[in-house]
Amino acid sequence: MLLFKKEKQVIEYIIKHLDLVVESLKTGIKTIEHYLEDNISEAKVLARKVSSLEGEADVVRYNIRDKLYSGAYLPLLREDIYKLIESIDKVANAGEACCDFFLNQRPSIPPEMKPHFVAVVRESLGIADTLKLAVLCYFKGECKIETVREHTKEIGMQESQVDKLEWDLTKEIFTSSIDFAHQLHLRLCLESIVEVSDRAEDAGDQLELATLKSMV
Numbered sequence: 001m002l003l004f005k006k007e008k009q010v011i012e013y014i015i016k017h018l019d020l021v022v023e024s025l026k027t028g029i030k031t032i033e034h035y036l037e038d039n040i041s042e043a044k045v046l047a048r049k050v051s052s053l054e055g056e057a058d059v060v061r062y063n064i065r066d067k068l069y070s071g072a073y074l075p076l077l078r079e080d081i082y083k084l085i086e087s088i089d090k091v092a093n094a095g096e097a098c099c100d101f102f103l104n105q106r107p108s109i110p111p112e113m114k115p116h117f118v119a120v121v122r123e124s125l126g127i128a129d130t131l132k133l134a135v136l137c138y139f140k141g142e143c144k145i146e147t148v149r150e151h152t153k154e155i156g157m158q159e160s161q162v163d164k165l166e167w168d169l170t171k172e173i174f175t176s177s178i179d180f181a182h183q184l185h186l187r188l189c190l191e192s193i194v195e196v197s198d199r200a201e202d203a204g205d206q207l208e209l210a211t212l213k214s215m216v
Helices: 002-036 040-069 075-105 111-125 127-139 145-174 180-214
Strands: none
Touching: 002 040, 002 075, 002 111, 002 127, 002 180, 040 075, 075 111, 075 127, 075 180, 111 127, 111 145, 111 180, 127 145, 127 180, 145 180
């Protein structure tokens, strides 16, 4: 009974952690949108909120770790569950780093490229919703294993869409008439954006591993 109680507490923490990560990334989208609209003051406010939410998520992650160490879940699954939570936390970290890039390095985005940057930002940081759905499906036990795996495939498909947008925008950047140093800076900016969906794909892989082990 005690074990069940601990597992229930872990799930509650995981849901809270996911909520904070999703809110952080959605706030990150708004941050960059405001930046691209030249509303720097509002972008700064939102960037601080992103950092605060990521910090709250870290605290919840520590609580999950403590519950796992105290005996929640079978030893076979404990490490994989914590690795999954860590991988989800890295998605939030990447979102925070992306916002920091914009506000600290202040990349100059040509007007004709702004809609393309917005599209990549929304797709990459927006992957949080898909990731949350997959993780909740697994931990709440309301889905079949096959359904969880379908959700992880959706994460991969969304990441592939980000890759396509990245490829197209990279080509646009390096075939533009702006100077090479500016091109390189825009490419670095783009890399900071797509890092979020890359980390989300890693989290999806970790979720699939945990799912497979739970079948043993």
